[in-house]
Amino acid sequence: MLKFISHFLKSKSNLKSTLSNSRVPISRNFCTTPIRDSIQYDVVIVGAGPAGLSAAIRLKQLCRQNDTDLSVCVLEKGAEVGAHILSGNVFEPRALNELLPQWKQQEAPITTPVSSDKFWFLTKNRAISLPSPFNNEGNYVISLSQLVRWMGAKAEELGVEIYPGFAASEILYDANNKVIGIGTNDMGISKDGSKKENFQRGVEIKGRMTLLSEGCRGSLSEQIMKKYNLREKGGAEHQTYALGIKEVWEIDEEKHQPGAVLHTLGWPLDHKTYGGSFLYHMKDRQIALGLVVALNYQNPFMNPYEEFQKLKHHPAIKPYLEGGTVIQYGARTLNEGGFQSIPYPVFPGGAIIGCSAGFLNVPKIKGTHTAMKSGMLAAEAAFGAVNEGLDMNTYWDALRNSWIWEELYKARNYRPAFKYGLIPGLALSGLEHYILKGRHPITLKHGKPDHEATNAAQLHSPIHYPKPDGILSFDVPTSLHRSNTNHEHDQPPHLRLRDPKIPELTNLPVYAAPESRYCPARVYEYVAAEQNKLKLQINAQNCLHCKACDIKDPKQNIKWTVPEGGGGPGYSVM
């Protein structure tokens, strides 16, 4: 009772200071939740990534061409533009050439052309060279985080307003269920839900058109797709995903070959698990190294982070890393559903662009160019819609008539072929790549959704992973420190359990707590509680915003929601 009273008084006095901060006379009657400020724009874009910024830039270009202006606002949950951007990245400049043809003169951070392209099949001790299935001529090895920063600056030069540090947590609807914008998070709420001294109500950012570009498994995008049945509407299958774990190393000068591109298949992953590694040489003696593991893996004891640590000890990989230091670490999920999983991307009041819809070309392992192009096409449709009252659904038509569609259609069967296993998958992929090239009517379907693919723990035995050596391999806390991740610790945990009992009733006994293994940030830990039972502890502060838990939790019990803006990883060269 006393606790309730003190909370009530505390929130009342905080409310008073909030009101006096906004210079509202105290004598006015206040409701228990202050009304939010509302700011109106023509176009609101959620997420300052390649798709969102391409859309913003394209909108402003169209305004100039048509001698008009539209107000464009981009919201970004990361503390700065680029902070939450992580990607391989071998960049195909096709979309950028259309968007900003002068990018080279404008000093875009795209300076390392691909110089070699290797493809290895790894066994525990050997690396067998295979013909490279990729054609990376004309492509560049880049840091996408750096490129996005540059794009942000270009967008601002054109008059786009970008606000990093603000998380869009809520969709706003009008009385007709049309999307009219988004609401940002309230800030300054304590772990127990009470308002802190520095409580700030979120704001409403209203737009005549709202574009969602939150990246893979975007939290608002998923909500919207469910609400408007966009998967069914587009005749799409479910989306399938992979988790990419990446490090950037600074290596010895003699070992560094700028532009060298290497991909591997096989070890350390088994024949039932799709995935592979990449090693790209950037500039300044830096290399990008990572392991991508498809999330439809079956063995609940699989630990993608530890598999990555194993990879670094392989005799063919190790030599590059010896004598080097890790600069940054991070992880992010990516789409693997391709053509079969593209949802209908238009909803009343807006559209979904980039990886939130899912345009990644899986055999090419590239999604940046298609994300950017989708942003540009949506911008063109949005310009028509806002400026001339045209139909936003022209975005869907534009997509289907674009090179995105052509490319993804051709690539549609590679990934699904692997549901038959590694060797059949390679065989079918070889067939597609060298002979059929997608020119036939068969479209393979995906297997089970990723979260349903996990077997019960009793069907497998625990995997023993070697201890990190601190030189090539590291423990999670050490790696996490290198992601520069941080969140205001005193806030409600942003990882919500739909049913708080399921972790201890199902995840732990049936699946041996897979979340304690697939999370690359050790957010989920089972600790001893009373009566010697194990209880789930959520270290939300560690979260890298990768979305693996939202995807892979067997009962879909974990819901990733957006924390206070400005938190999360601080990637700068990823």
Add this chain to the structure above:
Amino acid sequence: MKIMVTIKRVIDYAVKIRVKPDKTGVVTQNVKMSMNPFCEIALEEALRIKESGLASEVIAVSMGPSQSIDTLRTGLAMGADRGIHVEANDSLYPLSVAKILKKLVEIEKPGLLILGKQMIAGLLNWPQGTFASKVVLDKEKQVVTVDREVDDGIETLSLNLPAVITTDLRLNQPRYATLPNIMKAKSKPIKKYTPEELNVEIKSDLEIVEVTEPPKRKSGVIVSSVDELIDKLKNEANVI
């Protein structure tokens, strides 16, 4: 009365710092920069004093390259009324900062100077309360009472205005800059100076010889007896 607050653009506190391979400093390229947390606290205190009606204006000052303007804008978004940017592209050592600040104080004549951590009082001949965990201003008597966090506890000082205050983490919880305020801050004025215009010569009286990482912490050793502990303390750690 005006309050002047200095704010500094520094490497964000959550970033993992690396020493440059040539050991001349730490890596700042492609690294996230933010307002120094102590400067945030200083600015918050100044804003609270103004909001209680005891000051008319809060001026935010930053010295450094042009990117410092971003940090100033954040300060303006928190609530400072106007900004001053002193452009300096080379490193500014504390004494140079103090000399520049002295000139700005002579121009603006604030009654209170609230800083994160910076020496200045000596040059101005003003009283100062450092490591402040509580600040109470009495405008009528022109006196500020400062609780200082010292090793033995809390020391309370009474300072005549104009005075210098530097902050301790316990002073306050800085506010968030809201989106509407960030938008409004774009039109708040920022005046630019160069050290030459202020007649201050930037002479570095310090030279950085070398920057190295601290030695890696060795893992602990579990000893089996008190005798072994004494032996190690005496012969290995050389502390007894």
